[in-house]
Amino acid sequence: MTDAALSSSGINASVRTSRAPAPIVPPARIGGNALVAVIAIMTFLSCLTLGAVTLVRDTAGQWETQIAREATIQIQPREGFDIEDALTRTALTASAVKGVTGVRVVDPDATARLLEPWLGKGVDLNALPVPRLVIVTIDPVNPPDFAEMRAALDAQGLGARLDDHRTWVDRLVGMAHSTVIAGLAVLALMLAATALSVAFATRGAMSGAGHIIEVLHFVGAEARFIAGEFRRHFLWIGLKGAGAGGIAAVLAFLGFGIWTKVNMATPGADQSAALFGQFHIGASGYAGVALVALVVAGITALTSHFTVVAFLSDIDVPRNEQS
Template identity: 40%
Template structure:
């Protein structure tokens, strides 16, 4: 048995607990745990926001891709009613169509009210009438065939597939995901730098202890392992705190959206972020973020310790 192992055995017998190289309770440790918790909260909030927006965008894109709008230009009321019936009939006869129905003036009024106000009266304007075509199988739907039939039967009709909206939604979702990924990478980089400075400070503070351990035969791997164990505990502690705070944040945001905001504002927020409900996959993602930060803390501290020991080696 080496002198170092004999020393550890003696200290353990006297204290009845393993003798720690790195102090378990220190102001630096508590401060670092708080910093890791803040970084974890920001990482989880970024991940959760990106996850919610992406899910909403995918739902929008899927819904938009399953709808086609037939627009009928304003004509006399009798002719308009006939054109609407003809458009609905032709749409329902097309393969892949599940349902076709008229969007009444009252429906259009309800859609425009949030933007134009309660006093807006759509009946005073000659607005186009709309027929909504919902697809149950977009793969077999023949758009060109429907356009040809409509142009022949109703010259005033035009068809909109919402492809432009779908492209814009996909582009927005891609931009949000890319921006969130970059923000998450920057937060993780800041976390790494924080751990590097904290580990370097701890090593400098405990320089005499490290020298003594070297003198009595402790290896660099043992010393680095001790610091890694300590910083892993700090990373897990801060990560759990930050993860719990992020879950609480999304719960409070969901409560505020449903109970505090006006109905119209809550509807708009819900359209953008959904119900603020992460679901099981979202919670699993938050747990993964916490685990990554804890592991990153341990690995970063070990690498920093090895570099420090290399520089101070006699």
């Protein structure tokens, strides 16, 4: 054998021994960037949904706590009626009930400020049949007997009407529960859509490398080995997409919080703060964002795994029938 032939055979042997084994799932066969973007978008939307549910739940809890600590007594003015004397007697009657920690009569100036957004400034309340209010602060641990309070007020014959806000509390609790259920349903739909996207991507990757997978399977490669290769690839894709979507959601919540603080005095920010607070989801909310990202990554890996197993099972069925 000539020196040139020996040199050539040595080079070929070196190339064969140094060549790394090709992966079963080449990254180029997976629409990597597109799938990462889809997973990131779905994670972002899922985190926003979870954060919105958290905000509404926490805000409704604050409303419930604040409303449950107060009750309101209304007295309607009428001709020939000493409203100031009626307010004083009503306050004394309410303060004598066990479970009441404080009583405050809303003065005319405060009443005018309450009605200013609707009636404007400089309105003479004496010319309007505007009810006067008595705010009763109650003990949330040992609340008063509202039936007893109503009976005591009726005995005064002042036409006082007690509102313990129970109707509003029940509506707030019902709204919070409905919001949580709706949010969880939307979150479940988004996770299902993510799983379907991963399943289609896995099928696409398998169709591109189908001949390789079938040969490996026919020569004895177990389904869990092949599925493990796909699972590792898609887990990494899921981690990248879910991480990007989770970080984007955290930045969005931080941006909303900064916006409300900067625009605190504007009507839009005031209304948003009244409905949703300061867009601060707290430690539990951020933990929920991290949990959603991990769940999405896990769904991505598991979906690819079971899709591969189902595909290989379909291959085994005709082979078993032929044998």
